[in-house]
Amino acid sequence: MPDVEPITPRIRQSVVRIPSGESRLHGVWYASLSPEGEEERLYGVAVAFFPLGEERKGCVRVVHELAMEMAAEGWGVLSFDYAGTGESPGGFEQVTWPSLLADADAGLRFAMGMFDQHGRRKSDNNPTVFLGIRLGARIAIEAAMGSRHEIDGYCFWEPVFAGKEWLEELRRRSKFRGTGGSGQGQGEATVSDIDGYPFSAELCRNLEGLNPANVSIGNTPCKLIQISHRNLPSDGMQAVTEQLNCAEEIECLRMQPFWLESDLADYRAIINPTNSWFTSLV
């Protein structure tokens, strides 16, 4: 057998358990390795924030592919599941907005700890960046607002800031698809089946109370990626660019909403601009 050259850089994917309150969240940490198998120096840290419910499923593969690419570029990347979602312990009926934010903060602290622990920095500028997908964008921003860590850049994929409208869309979709109940007309029920997920009454109240006008990232650099049938920003996305002061940094990708797809054929269209944007911050 001839010697096989290792693929360089090699990527280590480590399944990690992230302490968050009484729970230990499931996460995956991506970092590149030297040919000797040691973890390479890192440029910075990226944390991915998933959306909820069915939308999360369609994002897992795309985030994995992006994380592999970013790790190859020298980033440490964390993707993780909030308690009650994905592979983290707990049931979805236990998810509340405060629990999501607590888990998001735990994810950020864990990622910073990994970076500090390895402590071998590749440059003087070691940015911490957030990727937020759909409702994950709002979670990312609120996690940043509540953290002592400064966030150096955001990239949001088709962000959702208005919880009430998102929940209403989910209810209507649920009705249309016949997946679970619509979550309406269930009186004082503590849990509503919406699009196949048991939303607690508290989470519904939390989401309905999310005012999009309260979202702010100050002067932090931000890139927005619109994913739709359009080549130009929608009115809603245009308003978001103004709200986040990133009118110069919007990209409109004409592609199917990947969070609704079980299998997206072409990840490159979204991975490349995201990776390039984050790397431009180093």
Add this chain to the structure above:
Amino acid sequence: MADAPGELHKRIAEIVVERLFLAVAPEEIAPDESLTLKYGVDSVRLFDMVVGMEDDFEITFEDEELTLENFDSLARIAAKVAAKQAGND
């Protein structure tokens, strides 16, 4: 303002092709062809298209109208949109 029937069908066909990313010309879709059976469109994507159509035509479908059967062909979509535009539905 309500569209003329021919124009409405044409517009809807264009929207369907565009929003569902179908690899077919709008005029090639027969009015009664099932979008789910003929083009493999699943219910999630079809719903996404229906919501988009509300924006395009500035109409709102009632929750009880939101069934897959009501939107599974150009003819059915056109009937729902036309009724909304006429204020009959």
